[in-house]
Amino acid sequence: MDRVIFGDNQFFGINHSSDEKARAQAIKFKTNEAVKAVLDIVVEEGINTFMCTTHDRMIGIGEMIRRDKRYLDFKIYPCMPYAHKYANAVTELGIMGTIKHYLPGNIISTLTKGGLAFVKKDFISMMELMVDAEMKMFREISTPVIFIQNVITDLLLGLGMTDFLVGFHNYIRERYNAEPGYITMNLPLLLDTLEKAGIENPIICASINKAGFRMSGGKANYEKVIAQKRCRLIAMQIFAAGTIPYKEAIEYVCEMDGIESVLFGASSRVNIKNSIETIKTYNRVREERAAIE
Amino acid sequence: MIRTGIIGLGKMGISHCAILGAHQDINLVAVCDASSLVLEAFKKHSKYQCFSDYKRMIDSTELDAIVIASPTRFHDEMVSYALEKGLHVFCEKPFSLEYAKGKELAKRAKQLNLVNQVGYHNRFIGTFIEMKRLLKGGVIGPVYHFLAESYGPVVLKESNSTWRSKPAEGGGCLYDYASHTIDLVNFLLGRPVKVSGTQLKMVFSKNVEDAVYATLTLESGISGQLSVNWSDETHRKMNTRITAIGKRGQLIADATELKIYVTAENSTLNLEKGWTIKNITELAGNVNFYLRGEEYSAQIDYFINAIKSKSVENKSSFENACQTDQLISMLQADGAGNY
Structure with missing residues (x-):
């Protein structure tokens, strides 16, 4: 995985420190063209991995990426599902209604024939169909790592339904020839659980920041687990939603041994450039120190 | 265990x-x-x-x-x-x-x-807990008005397929959304005991309200506005915001941040004159397991x-929750003619 990965929260009105900022971003990125313009900057600045949720908007943005020659080396790490879409649907349509609504067209007939009995027979297959439905928007785009969103990873983790985490792992490797990844807010527990299920050295994306924000069970526990290097780790929320000064924030994750990649999102060329430069600076500091040692 | x-x-x-x-x-x-x-x-x-x-x-x-x-x-x-x-x-x-x-x-x-x-x-969210602490400390002086709002995208088209669209089963935005908003008013500012001018609006639903707008009066006599709408797709998910307006400042809280405005410095609570912003990143307590x-x-x-x-x-407690249930029935009665 690349050392620096670009994230998508700013594009879809997600901001964990301010609803007002989130709304301002939603207005700024109203059009797919506005999102693409920022991605163009990202590509120009040499970042080639974009980690993004399977938001409906990605259908149009994916189309623009496919048509643009500058994006030949560009990789997307899809994160599925965009949970609010389904959560709101469950409130409105119920669970069965949601399944019917979102499954790909060819399965509707199977559902009508087999109905409930079909669904009950094999939940893992249902999950696989949902993965396929979400992956459609990325056709012809390189997707070497495919993630489950934290709300689903952590839900399955709490429910003890490890079968689905393993099922996802197997399916992504077999069907997409890609690496499965897990986003989580509970890194230590997830890693223990995956290892017990026989998944070694998984790709995990977790909240890691100097403030200890969304590091469940505490920062000290996370630091201990990270140092053990039992997984390929992407650090997200490194700025704790913009509340840690960015140099301090980047220094914390770049200095830490055991983090493979750093994920960040930004909306302007200045911020993108500054973040990349700062990450590079602290990478160099660490490499030089490692060389001396 | x-x-x-x-x-x-x-x-x-x-x-x-x-x-x-x-x-x-x-x-x-x-x-x-x-x-x-x-x-x-x-x-x-x-x-x-x-x-x-x-x-x-x-x-x-x-x-x-x-x-x-x-x-x-x-x-x-x-x-x-x-x-x-x-x-x-x-x-x-x-x-x-x-x-x-x-x-x-x-x-x-x-x-x-x-x-x-x-x-x-919401009673367990850092920003609202901090707002309550500041209100108790009297930072904005006597409160004379409040605004309690919740908006989100639940019902965005005509349909009636689940219990949430059936009034007798606890459907509607009053029970589902406004209950949170009313409970927060009770938690932060005191118990609402009177309602007036209630407007229950059906936007897409046929049998239940999708929005409610009303005036609430608290036991203390302070009054304010309730404004709740679950058919609002300008919000990505449910957003609840409480604004308290006092003689010496304002407090505005939602789940992500608390905005404080005070007309004079408050050295006991370490607040400068004017705006201070506190984010959930500093106010959230750490938990052992995180979900949502x-x-x-x-x-x-x-x-x-x-x-x-x-x-x-x-x-x-059950008792607090009953106060919210009672207020909902008052809103239903007051708004009955205004559908």
Whole structure:
């Protein structure tokens, strides 16, 4: 995985420190063209991995990426599902209604024939169909790592339904020839659980920041687990939603041994450039120190 | 370990179930749901005992505590059954569709010395807790007005397929959304006791209100506005915001930040004149397991601690919840002619 990965929260009105900022971003990125313009900057600045949720908007943005020659080396790490879409649907349509609504067209007939009995027979297959439905928007785009969103990873983790985490792992490797990844807010527990299920050295994306924000069970526990290097780790929320000064924030994750990649999102060329430069600076500091040692 | 069961594996129930399952002090023993589809998934892929009849679950599994997250119309009988069997009860909001019955249950829980809590999770969000602390410290002087708002994208087109679109079953934006907003007003500013000018608006639904606008008056005499709409797609998810306006400043809180404006420096509370912004990143307490928000784990931690310390007084008690239920029925009555 690349050392620096670009994230998508700013594009879809997600901001964990301010609803007002989130709304301002939603207005700024109203059009797919506005999102693409920022991605163009990202590509120009040499970042080639974009980690993004399977938001409906990605259908149009994916189309623009496919048509643009500058994006030949560009990789997307899809994160599925965009949970609010389904959560709101469950409130409105119920669970069965949601399944019917979102499954790909060819399965509707199977559902009508087999109905409930079909669904009950094999939940893992249902999950696989949902993965396929979400992956459609990325056709012809390189997707070497495919993630489950934290709300689903952590839900399955709490429910003890490890079968689905393993099922996802197997399916992504077999069907997409890609690496499965897990986003989580509970890194230590997830890693223990995956290892017990026989998944070694998984790709995990977790909240890691100097403030200890969304590091469940505490920062000290996370630091201990990270140092053990039992997984390929992407650090997200490194700025704790913009509340840690960015140099301090980047220094914390770049200095830490055991983090493979750093994920960040930004909306302007200045911020993108500054973040990349700062990450590079602290990478160099660490490499030089490692060389001396 | 506290032996716990859960009734109802819908959207809230399944989320509670994961939090209970990951909790170090809880032994989640059994789950109960009416949907054969959901139960089948639990039978195949979880380690919990599965029931479709809640009475059978309670009678056969020797529980200490129960979490009830069924559709609202079942709350009364389920809570009552659980209390009579000596279980500590955590019940989802809204508590009861008939506040008189709810009051009986609140009284009964107290008599039996059982922990009773309702899932008004906003009471466990750092920004609102800090707002309450500042209000108590009098930072904005006497409050003379408030604005309590919740908006989100639940019903965005015509349809009536679930219990949430049926008034008799606790459907509608009053029960689902406004209950949170009203409970927060009660938590932060005091109990609302009077309503007027209620407008219940159907935007897409045919049988229930999708929006409610009203004036609330608190026990203290302070009045303010309630503005709630679950058919608002300008919000990505439910947003709740409380604004308190005082003689010497304003406080505006939502789940992500608290904005403070004071007309003069406050050295005791370390506030400069003018604006101070506090974010949830500094105000959220760390939890051992995170799912959807610290507050969901924090409220379960609180429930478990109350059981361990045998404390019947609760930050989000049945009694508090009944006050919200009562206010909802007042809004229904006041707005009845205004549909």
